[in-house]
Amino acid sequence: MSASIETQSLTKVYGNVVALDDFSHTFERSRIHALMGKNGSGKSTLVKMLSGVTRPTKGSMALDGQAVSFRSPQDAFNANIVTVHQELSLVPELSVTENIFLGRLPRSRVLGVSSIDWGKAHRQTEELFARMGLTLNPKATISSLSVGQQQTVEIAKAMSFDPTLLLLDEPTSALATKEVEMLFGLLRTLKDQGVTMMYISHRMSELSEIADTVTVLRDGQHVGSIEMAASSLGTVVDMMFGDVARATRPTRTTAIPVENPILQVRGLTHEPHFRDVSFDVRRGEVLGLAGMLGAGRTEVMRSIFGADRLDAGEIVLDGKAIASPSPQSMVQLGLGYTPENRKEVGLVQEHSIHNNLSMASLFRLAPRGLISKAAEAPGVAKQIDQLHIKVDSPALPVSSLSGGNQQKVVIGNWLNTDPKVMFFDEPSRGVDVNAKQQIFQIIWEQAASGLSSIFVSTELEEMLEVCDRILVMKEGQLLGELDPAETTLAELYTACMEGL
């Protein structure tokens, strides 16, 4: 049986940040409710409270008029609220049945010994699939299925708990178009059976297809909720962004020359990530690569840098044609790359700040292979000083720093190589507002002193704020160029979603 969910003045405060402010709304039963908003708008916070992961600071929730209060995810689960997370939580080596009934497989006694009743387990899975209109072999191992099929197994698993409310957190982010259609078919079937669903997605185009209502959050505020049938995507975009004040980029004292670019790429292809990508990076400019998740921005940079392979294409760096790039050769030619996931691949966490700041410049510091702390010290001190990295001692492990300072160490590591071109991949991810501004400041200062760079951020307003020029990518293709000075956030967003 499905339920409506009602929130009353729901508020969540983290430290001095109000993540969700006074949210009151009723989500009607047996409908699909989309939840929209930029990163940090409060939608994850709302979902976390509904699923019992965090507790509201203030306010209340009611299921079908019954007040509920969740102390743990288990409480929400017991109230039949089931969440399907963005990351799959399946065990790849086990069968579909085992995954769905993990930890609660039906048992029977054989010769007095409790053992798993496989026949019954597979039958239950088949019944579940039949109800959902699915045709999957319950005995298949998860790893043999496509990502889309795995996602449906995940939802089937959620359905096996008979949820009254199903929370779906970006279920389509890893799916191909065909798989998305399959998933939507499943969601409609479930809706017809009376399941209430709450759906988070960044894919605007999906809204009109699947959502009955759209609830928009911005900076923790409830902007409004509308019936999808009676409104357009444009309305939703406007609600999401509103009027944003734009931070000012320092004005350029010298014009950026169009001719004689520092980096030229032509016809870059790496299937299935991107194809036929051509562009120039001009001397001293900050070039933005905009696009949604999976548009191929990171992949293009990684391939130019030589971290991933290229199927085809030409790269010319500072007049030099590069046949087969590798990180080693590109570093020495003056290209730097700060990766998007600094925790995992940008730093050696347990090593010292000192070592992390000279990791990429070893080849310069030690031309004959010999190195000493003394030889590295000036570069280390210079970056700590110029990037305002807050450290007690460079000998401390880099893991002791805050996210923003860690990011500065990643950047400093690269600036020590004296690069001609830098690729900044999500340099503002996971850092606080202050550090973010400082990092932009660093990028601008470096640009003013002649460094050319490519800047990538999922936060589109940052793209407008930081870049001199923006290239828009969608599904592995370069669509065209935008002038940030003459583009609104909503326009850029639409360009990334729907194309130019």
Added chain:
Amino acid sequence: MALNLFRRYPMEIILVLMYLYLSFAAPGFATLDNQMNVLRNITMQGIIAFGMTMVIVSGEIDLSVGSGVAFSGCVTAWVTGALSDAIGPWAAITIGALCAMTILFFVGVFTGKLRRHFNMPTFITTLGLLTVLSGAANLITGGFPITSFPFQFNFLGAGILFGIPFPVYIFAAVFGFVYFLMNYTSFGRALYAVGGNLEAARLSGIDVWKTKTLALGITGVFTAMAGVLIASQILSGSASAARGWELDVISAVIIGGTSLFGGKGTVRGTLIGVLFLGIIVNGMTLLNVSEYWQLVVRGLLIIGAVLLNHALDDTAKKH
């Protein structure tokens, strides 16, 4: 104060305390002769342990060193036997030793290449090589020790120079060499980076595979050196020499505080680990502890040392 000192130099302090205890409790422990005896006994495993430190810091392992020692002793003895008549024993020994070092260097390179191109864990490759090299050593000797060396060759492994066993000089030289590599070269820095975070190192333009492969190759050379030393000590090439050494060597590295996960460890720590094991074995023998009990105690010590290191790491994090 005392606690802080302990936190910084835990194994050193335990080593000193143990040394003091044995000096009083174990008859004959503190004599010069016995001290030299301890030193001589640890040199060969120690030389390999220094190389192994680089391999483990780079995030890999080499389980084949025990057989590697036997194999290189046999190769050296065989070459000496085959060439002595033609070019004289000393040239023959030299060529034999160089052959052994070259072969084991390339065996290490081979392990590295398999790791790179087929993503073959070095644990598996070197486990296989442990058997392969042992078999090869037996093929060379036909099952009987080769006694082709002139008795003067005994000096290398058992001689005394200026009152100190000769192999100790080689031990010290290898320690100095590895210490230099790990602390004053970009190769050394790369070892730590590669073991600490392979992808971060790769994205920083470090040749991660060359680094790992070189560490494995150098350890092969050290293993061969130890093989030549032991052949000299027993004046023969024996396929059954050094059986089980791989575990002693890895134990010494781990007792010295090197993390099996890579990225963390020092060759100075390994020196302490080597001394620690050497003194324990010697002390227990002098105290008339049975060999079986010695095995039990040594095993427990390894577990204890790692537990201690973990505990100290945890308290260090809280501070």
